[in-house]
Amino acid sequence: xxxxxxxxxxxxxxxxxxxxxxxxxxxxxxxxxxxxxxxxxxxxxxxxxxxxxxxxxxxxxxxxxxxxxxxxxxxxxxxxxxxxxxxxxxxxxxxxxxxxxxxxxxxxxxxxxxxxxxxxxxxxxxxxxxxxxxxxxxxxxxxxxxxxxxxxxxxxxxxxxxxxxxxxxxxxxxxxxxxxxxxxxxx
Amino acid sequence: xxxxxxxxxxxxxxxxxxxxxxxxxxxxxxxxxxxxxxxxxxxxxxxxxxxxxxxxxxxxxxxxxxxxxxxxxxxxxxxxxxxxxxxxxxxxxxxxxxxxxxxxxxxxxxxxxxxxxxxxxxxxxxxxxxxxxxxxxxxxxxxxxxxxxxxxxxxxxxxxxxxxxxxxxxxxxxxxxxxxxxxxxxxxxxxxxxxxxxxxxxxxxxxxxxxxxxxxxxxxxxxxxxxxxxxxxxxxxxxxxxxxxxxxxxxxxxxxxxxxxxxxxxxxxxxxxxxxxxxxxxxxxxxxxxxxxxxxxxxxxxxxxx
Amino acid sequence: xxxxxxxxxxxxxxxxxxxxxxxxxxxxxxxxxxxxxxxxxxxxxxxxxxxxxxxxxxxxxxxxxxxxxxxxxxxxxxxxxxxxxxxxxxxxxxxxxxxxxxxxxxxxxxxxxxxxxxxxxxxxxxxxxxxxxxxxxxxxxxxxxxxxxxxxxxxxxxxxxxxxxxxxxxxxxxxxxxxxxxxxxxxxxxxxxxxxxxxxxxxxxxxxxxxxxxxxxxxxxxxxxxxxxxxxxxxxxxxxxxxxxxxxxxxxxxxxxxxxxxxxxxxxxxxx
Numbered sequence: 060x061x062x063x064x065x066x067x068x069x070x071x072x073x074x075x076x077x078x079x080x081x082x083x084x085x086x087x088x089x090x091x092x093x094x095x096x097x098x099x100x101x102x103x104x105x106x107x108x109x110x111x112x113x114x115x116x117x118x119x120x121x122x123x124x125x126x127x128x129x130x131x132x133x134x135x136x137x138x139x140x141x142x143x144x145x146x147x148x149x150x151x152x153x154x155x156x157x158x159x160x161x162x163x164x165x166x167x168x169x170x171x172x173x174x175x176x177x178x179x180x181x182x183x184x185x186x187x188x189x190x191x192x193x194x195x196x197x198x199x200x201x202x203x204x205x206x207x208x209x210x211x212x213x214x215x216x217x218x219x220x221x222x223x224x225x226x227x228x229x230x231x232x233x234x235x236x237x238x239x240x241x242x243x244x245x246x
Numbered sequence: 247x248x249x250x251x252x253x254x255x256x257x258x259x260x261x262x263x264x265x266x267x268x269x270x271x272x273x274x275x276x277x278x279x280x281x282x283x284x285x286x287x288x289x290x291x292x293x294x295x296x297x298x299x300x301x302x303x304x305x306x307x308x309x310x311x312x313x314x315x316x317x318x319x320x321x322x323x324x325x326x327x328x329x330x331x332x333x334x335x336x337x338x339x340x341x342x343x344x345x346x347x348x349x350x351x352x353x354x355x356x357x358x359x360x361x362x363x364x365x366x367x368x369x370x371x372x373x374x375x376x377x378x379x380x381x382x383x384x385x386x387x388x389x390x391x392x393x394x395x396x397x398x399x400x401x402x403x404x405x406x407x408x409x410x411x412x413x414x415x416x417x418x419x420x421x422x423x424x425x426x427x428x429x430x431x432x433x434x435x436x437x438x439x440x441x442x443x444x445x446x447x448x449x450x451x452x453x454x455x456x457x458x459x460x461x462x463x464x465x466x467x468x469x470x471x472x473x474x475x476x477x478x479x480x481x482x483x484x485x486x487x488x489x490x491x492x493x494x495x496x497x498x499x500x501x502x503x504x505x506x507x508x509x510x511x512x513x514x515x516x517x518x519x520x521x522x523x524x525x526x527x528x529x530x531x532x533x534x535x536x537x538x539x540x541x542x543x544x545x546x547x548x549x550x551x552x
Numbered sequence: 553x554x555x556x557x558x559x560x561x562x563x564x565x566x567x568x569x570x571x572x573x574x575x576x577x578x579x580x581x582x583x584x585x586x587x588x589x590x591x592x593x594x595x596x597x598x599x600x601x602x603x604x605x606x607x608x609x610x611x612x613x614x615x616x617x618x619x620x621x622x623x624x625x626x627x628x629x630x631x632x633x634x635x636x637x638x639x640x641x642x643x644x645x646x647x648x649x650x651x652x653x654x655x656x657x658x659x660x661x662x663x664x665x666x667x668x669x670x671x672x673x674x675x676x677x678x679x680x681x682x683x684x685x686x687x688x689x690x691x692x693x694x695x696x697x698x699x700x701x702x703x704x705x706x707x708x709x710x711x712x713x714x715x716x717x718x719x720x721x722x723x724x725x726x727x728x729x730x731x732x733x734x735x736x737x738x739x740x741x742x743x744x745x746x747x748x749x750x751x752x753x754x755x756x757x758x759x760x761x762x763x764x765x766x767x768x769x770x771x772x773x774x775x776x777x778x779x780x781x782x783x784x785x786x787x788x789x790x791x792x793x794x795x796x797x798x799x800x801x802x803x804x805x806x807x808x809x810x811x812x813x814x815x816x817x818x819x820x821x822x823x824x
Binding site: 250258260261272273276278279333340348351352353355356360365366368376416472479497506510514 | 557568571578582641645649653666671675693694696697727728756763780781788792795799810811813817818820
């Protein structure tokens with residue numbers, strides 16, 4: 060991150076900011092990390108811009124960023140039924156159907172070999188075999204990191220630390236230290 | 247006879263009952279929550295005395311938020327009062343269509359702070375905003391409005407200034423119109439020009455109102471929330487919390503960190519800070535009042551605004 | 553003294569008024585262009601033809617009509633309630649004598665400067681206990697009365713309502729409530745109107761408390777605006793079309809009642 064920033068390879072844009080969005084139309088990006096759900100975001104923001112493609116690479120093999128979760132609160136009235144529903148919704152068959160309908164990438168390992176997925180391509184991204192690429196990257200994920208109850212807060216703190224480095228407000232070491240202090244503060 | 251004795255209480259009691267429940271009870275209860283461990287979801291925990299206050303006062307983000315709040319407040323109130331004074335001076339003339347002019351300067355007041363924040367957030371875009379387009383067109387370096395601390399404060403203060411300057415000008419105008427016209431006549435006979443009359447007669451004579459405007463903008467300015475909260479899409483006040491204000495800090499503690507105990511401690515500290523600031527302003531206004539002798543019109547009344 | 557202004561004064565005032573209008577015009581301008589135009593640097597300075605397209609997309613993105621209805625209900629109810637209770641109590645404080653009047657009034661004045669933010673945490677706890685978080689009750693009930701309103705109505709009625717009128721009504725055998733209804737209320741009308749307007753506006757533009765208690769599915773206008781901006785894309789043609797739309801109701805109110813607002817502020821009827 061530091062070296063990217065120092066060598067001028069960072070766009071210095073805050074993700075989801077207005078400038079970030081506008082950069083899709085103004086040749087502001089060369090590359091960006093692209094989890095499955097980002098395809099739609101890029102396609103929407105870069106509407107009318109040609110030349111986007113997706114590569115089958117990721118440093119360290121594979122990783123996970125974002126995604127959706129189903130939660131059943133213990134206080135609910137019909138906890139068991141809700142768990143059954145959640146189970147059914149996240150079963151490979153349903154996930155493939157959701158993928159075919161809306162392009163949401165499945166989380167079940169069994170679904171990753173489904174031909175409906177591996178055979179899919181994306182016209183906007185130069186006809187790339189997006190299904191196969193994302194499946195490959197998912198297979199390459201070495202382990203699933205635990206996400207504790209404060210995951211979102213810690214994640215935000217970390218993104219802010221990176222942003223401070225990117226904006227030149229702190230060095231990488233300083234940002235790491237203040238990130239640790241921020242996490243400490245969450246209690 | 248019973249009617250005359252009892253009715254007055256019936257008239258004021260709906261107000262007092264409701265006010266005690268929704269206005270006064272929360273104040274006391276905030277103090278109660280602030281001396282307990284109290285999670286947003288888990289509810290009341292152990293009594294912890296002043297522990298929450300200690301944790302707040304040891305948190306660097308509290309002091310950061312206090313600095314930001316005061317900085318934004320100074321950047322908004324000082325230019326605002328000066329421009330409002332000048333504007334009121336312009337309006338205090340025999341204008342044609344005077345109601346129309348007065349209404350025109352009040353226009354920004356009807357735009358909600360949330361909308362103001364979105365509009366100005368767009369104008370002050372770091373890379374593709376109108377402000378930077380103009381700045382680079384003049385030949386200057388673009389400013390990182392969302393990154394640099396002072397620049398972000400200027401941008402946020404400009405939202406406050408835009409919305410409130412005309413409003414304050416009308417209050418000052420009301421005071422100016424109460425200044426007796428014969429004072430100006432004798433000054434004119436002595437050869438004082440208009441600008442001279444304005445600085446040495448008008449401004450001193452409406453001084454109590456000026457200080458009143460300062461006090462109310464202090465109370466409002468210290469609670470600023472919507473403008474910095476909506477200045478970026480994340481709502482935390484920037485990567486380094488460079489524009490996180492005290493009210494945003496309260497919100498973060500309560501509804502992000504989910505610690506209502508600490509958030510209550512912040513609420514009380516914020517209250518104390520406002521009281522201190524208001525008292526200082528009041529003392530200054532008293533002193534200024536006695537120094538300057540009479541003023542014909544007392545300051546208009548006003549509740550906490552914003 | 554005759555101080556007829558020249559071109560200089562008119563010029564400065566015009567510049568100021570242009571500055572007052574410019575951000576609103578900018579908002580409409582951005583909201584009236586298509587997204588493609590906007591992403592290419594600064595848009596043309598004349599409005600484009602996409603305002604209704606963008607507005608339509610804003611309606612699709614957030615429950616805008618519902619938000620508008622909610623804001624109207626909440627602001628209207630709160631303003632009416634504040635005016636009614638304030639006039640009632642203000643009349644008693646201004647014109648009736650009763651034991652404890654002065655200390656009670658001192659209490660009202662003393663609470664004028666207490667910031668509402670101070671009470672949000674307990675209010676939230678109480679609203680959660682009552683199961684009102686997420687409903688409009690959470691916005692309406694805590695705002696039903698204000699100390700400022702009582703003080704303001706008292707100040708007004710003190711001068712505007714002659715004691716002889718009350719005495720006459722009493723001699724005619726009116727009860728105090730009837731006196732209030734037939735004599736005080738009509739006399740209070742100008743101030744009541746101003747108080748209503750400013751309370752309505754303050755409630756309509758409030759952001760902090762609705763942000764805490766209302767969910768995305770049941771917003772007020774201000775919360776709907778915030779949602780427009782906090783999505784994954786910040787599409788400014790959409791956001792500023794929404795900001796423009798959200799301002800229209802208050803602009804209409806301003807056109808209709810701007811004179812009274814100006815008069816109210818200049819008389820000290822100021823509550824934002």
